[in-house]
Amino acid sequence: MILFELIDYDILRVIWWALLGVLLIGFALTDGFDMGVGALLPFVAKTDVERRVAINTVGPVWEGNQVWFILGGGAIFAAWPPLYAVSFSGFYLAMFVVLAAFIVRPVAFKYRSKRDDATWRTRWDWALFAGGAVPALLFGVAVGNVLLGVPFYLTEDLMPMYPGNFAIKFIGLLRPFALLAGVVSLSMLLMHGAAWLSLKAEGIVAERARAIGIKAGIVAAGGYALAGLWMAVGIDGFALGEVVANGPSNPLYSEVIRGGSWLSAYADRPWIAIAPIMGFAGIALAVLGLKAGREVSTLLWSKMGILGIISSVGLTMFPFILPSTLDPKSSLTVWDASSSHQTLFIMLVVTAIFMPLILMYTAWVYKVLWGKVTEAQVTENADTVY
Amino acid sequence: MEIGLVELSRMQFALTAMYHFLFVPLTLGLSILVAIMETVYVMTNRPIWRQMTKFWGTLFGINFVLGVATGITMEFQFGMNWSYYSHYVGDIFGAPLAIEGLMAFFLEATFVGLFFFGWDKLSKVQHMMVAWLVAIGSNFSALWILIANGWMQNPVGAEFNPDTMRMEMTSFFEVLFNEVAQAKFVHTVSAGYVTASVFVLGVSALYLIQNKHKDLARRSIAVASAFGLAAALSVVVLGDESGYSASHTQKMKLAAIEAMWETHEAPAPFTAIGFPDQDARETHYAVEIPWAMGLIGTRSLTQEIPGINDLVAESEEKIRDGLIAYDALMIIREQREATPQIVRETFEAHSDNLGYALLLKQYVDDPRNATEAQIKMAADDTVPGVAPLFWAFRLMVVLGFSFIAVMAYFFYRASFRNMQFPRWSLYAAVAIIPTPWIAAELGWFVAEFGRQPWTVDGVLPTALSASHLSIADLLITLAGFLIFYSVLFVIEVSLMVKYIRKGPFQDVDETNAWLERHEARLRSETPAPTLTATPAE
Structure with missing residues (x-):
């Protein structure tokens, strides 16, 4: 097949790097408010009816939203196999915790209101809380660790290795900077969940959500600024020696230098400053919107804030995807950790066909479900809704 | 490992x-x-x-x-x-x-x-x-x-x-x-x-x-x-x-499922029941149905289905062939672009069996140093x-x-x-x-x-x-x-x-109301033969 040579290998790699970002951002924007609502649940809803209102705002859509996470896994596997291999096994126990959260959450949504039993329901409410809050925190911790570099190396056969004791490796993820990144992601998604509840719920639930959302937004912006400062003064970046953008996907073929700062990217490519600006502006406008009680626009600003923050991480690190502290040479970059030319091309064609379809029918579903979830609705349809 | x-x-x-x-x-x-x-x-x-x-x-x-x-x-x-x-x-x-x-x-x-x-x-x-x-x-x-x-x-x-x-x-x-x-x-x-x-x-x-x-x-x-x-x-x-x-x-999976140790003259019989013995490589008390296996497996009366013993011998050959590929691969890994063309050609000629050489990895770090006994063991492992x-x-x-x-x-x-x-x-x-x-x-x-x-x-x-x-x-x-x-x-x-x-x-009331209105008609239709097919088709 010669068709795939229509698009150069290096261009395909950049496209797939961008698509990786699109998937992560799509996940954060959709499933992000599900996780936010879960994490907010015990604080915004006290009675059973209030909780059911909060849960039913995401009831019909969480399942579709969660597919962004699963598709993210599949797309990393298909387009960035070394990243899939190294990161998931390197963060092994943390991944297990995230999986547990993502397994218990769907079950909690579905089963919570299937029994008329207060203890049963309270247990599932806590499962929803943990299933939202824990991954929201851990995703940030993972991003923080990627910025700091991860202790792995590749053997000559390209087998990923992670020396050290399993407990130390797991606890080792909770470094101060990584925890700060975790706080940013958790508070960002709390704000997003609050913006969603303010749009889809009403009365006391929406009111409480707004109050917490404002505080969460301020914490997110403050934490993000602090993380930026920290990166400027306290964290070593990585730099690539000679760039071979069209070479084979073998990380060991490239030279990597440890040192300097990640933030030097802003000197080399000043236009990427748009990302942090969008991050701060989005959060600020979302906080103001929550204060003023605006609904639709607040959710959109919150989305812009998340888009800015996540893309700022990727743009700052480019071309690095997963730097290694143990053996910088093993670091994975856009130029040496992708699938083959042909696979990237085929996957791009498939994505170009199906992604627009997905966006279209998802938009249609949200349109059908448009409108607030009320206490009356939940009580009248007690048998059929969550 | x-x-x-x-x-x-x-x-x-x-x-x-x-x-x-x-x-x-x-x-x-x-x-x-x-x-x-x-x-x-x-x-x-x-x-x-x-x-x-x-x-x-x-x-x-x-x-x-x-x-x-x-x-x-x-x-x-x-x-x-x-x-x-x-x-x-x-x-x-x-x-x-x-x-x-x-x-x-x-x-x-x-x-x-x-x-x-x-x-x-x-x-x-x-x-x-x-x-x-x-x-x-x-x-x-x-x-x-x-x-x-x-x-x-x-x-x-x-x-x-x-x-x-x-x-x-x-x-x-x-x-x-x-x-x-x-x-x-x-x-x-x-x-x-x-x-x-x-x-x-x-x-x-x-x-x-x-x-x-x-x-x-x-x-x-x-x-x-x-x-x-x-x-x-x-x-x-x-x-x-x-x-x-x-x-x-x-072929190996099929032979194992059927406990076919030896290649049988075509068409092979199907062992309906028996007690396979992996160590002795035979099936005790086998009840065989003549011809059936050959017909299912090859849809012909003349084609042979290889037995496990022959397949193990084949695996051994593939391991030896794979070792040639493995050797070439090590040279390519060492010399990268500088690798002589002849080595790359050797690799390509034998790379189909590279996986068989990798079977030796659980016995020795470098398969090229495997002993004859280890090669035999690896071939047996394919069963x-x-x-x-x-x-x-x-x-x-x-x-x-x-x-x-x-x-x-x-x-x-x-x-x-x-x-x-x-x-x-x-x-x-x-x-x-x-x-x-x-x-x-x-x-x-x-x-x-x-x-x-x-x-x-x-x-x-x-x-x-x-x-x-x-x-x-x-x-x-x-x-x-x-x-x-x-x-x-x-x-x-x-x-x-x-x-x-x-x-x-759900909808019990609705259904009941409907049933009442149509009671007579329903009685004459229940059990209703018209409802038995799958009308969606």
Whole structure:
């Protein structure tokens, strides 16, 4: 097949790097408010009816939203196999915790209101809380660790290795900077969940959500600024020696230098400053919107804030995807950790066909479900809704 | 690598995969049955069919969510536990998984919420379309997963790239239309349809025994038995197709399933029953059916099917050939672009058997230093455990044929005996509810255990595929999954039982009102022969 040579290998790699970002951002924007609502649940809803209102705002859509996470896994596997291999096994126990959260959450949504039993329901409410809050925190911790570099190396056969004791490796993820990144992601998604509840719920639930959302937004912006400062003064970046953008996907073929700062990217490519600006502006406008009680626009600003923050991480690190502290040479970059030319091309064609379809029918579903979830609705349809 | 780690990783994969497949077959079949029932409702406008749709839909939902939840583990554990596998074949194997998400899973997951929440927000036809989209999404999901699995059984359309130290795709078309994958897909989804049919049949039979919800139960049996009969036939036919394709793609698996130690003069007999002895390499007390194996395996009277002993000798040759490729690969890895062309050519000429050289890795770090004894041991390793395969396969086949009989019987009673079912048959229908799950798990056991010692047949040994984690890592997650999954299983089954006891509770008033108005007409029509077919077709 010669068709795939229509698009150069290096261009395909950049496209797939961008698509990786699109998937992560799509996940954060959709499933992000599900996780936010879960994490907010015990604080915004006290009675059973209030909780059911909060849960039913995401009831019909969480399942579709969660597919962004699963598709993210599949797309990393298909387009960035070394990243899939190294990161998931390197963060092994943390991944297990995230999986547990993502397994218990769907079950909690579905089963919570299937029994008329207060203890049963309270247990599932806590499962929803943990299933939202824990991954929201851990995703940030993972991003923080990627910025700091991860202790792995590749053997000559390209087998990923992670020396050290399993407990130390797991606890080792909770470094101060990584925890700060975790706080940013958790508070960002709390704000997003609050913006969603303010749009889809009403009365006391929406009111409480707004109050917490404002505080969460301020914490997110403050934490993000602090993380930026920290990166400027306290964290070593990585730099690539000679760039071979069209070479084979073998990380060991490239030279990597440890040192300097990640933030030097802003000197080399000043236009990427748009990302942090969008991050701060989005959060600020979302906080103001929550204060003023605006609904639709607040959710959109919150989305812009998340888009800015996540893309700022990727743009700052480019071309690095997963730097290694143990053996910088093993670091994975856009130029040496992708699938083959042909696979990237085929996957791009498939994505170009199906992604627009997905966006279209998802938009249609949200349109059908448009409108607030009320206490009356939940009580009248007690048998059929969550 | 410690052997304990590989075994623990395999146990975890087996546990999570087999648990996942407790929910998948019911999802595959019930999604279609529910869509058929809703189609009948839209076409006939009879509330009973809406009630059926909602009732079976509720049970579908309780099951579906665990299929989704446990599927998440499947998507991520290749990277977590099988990182060398992920690196080595991700260029091919990752693509169908990602396409599954894009094309199928997004569809089913997006619309399943609307199925449950959209009754009052959509028109009847729109809601029916949503039900069909969920069913189509679920079934397409299975297609892509089986394309991925089919490639592990029969790795076509790919070759090893020495620069990236991995397999890379050479033809997406070949991966897509892999004959193993296509036969497996139809076989697997049909098994799902049988599972759902047996489930609907059994629950409905329970209602008839208890003398309640009789309208719902009779109609459900009519739909399930017709659908189930077609599916049960398809499972067996496509199972045979899988056997036929194994005779040229996975000779060792076929020989092991049949406990064929020696190559038999064509046409080979089929060993119906016997006691395979792996050490002695013979089958004791074998009861043979002449010619049958040759006919099933090759569809001819003249073609031979190689036995295990000959295949082991063949493996030994392949190991020696693979060592030539391995030697060339080491030179290429050392010298990169400076490698002489002749070395690259040598590698290409022998690279098909590179995987066989890798079998030696569990005995020596550098396969080139392997002793003659180690080469012999590695060749012996290519024989999977014969006795478990032999028995698992036979039990699966017996179950498969008995589903045809069960479905044919109920289809006959429903269609030509006015939906009157003798009590013994109803008790039997309840008793056999678990059997399709047993058959499905046995099927996966035969497919996956039969592929050992490979993760990708002839390409990558299982022992090499696992992540270099610590034993403690594995023990923690294995215990975690075991406890977590057991708790979820108990909760799921208890909810299923609760909702089956509760029965079709929705729209009872509406249905009753309608029944009253049409009482006379209904009496003359019940049992109504016109309702027995599957009008959705």
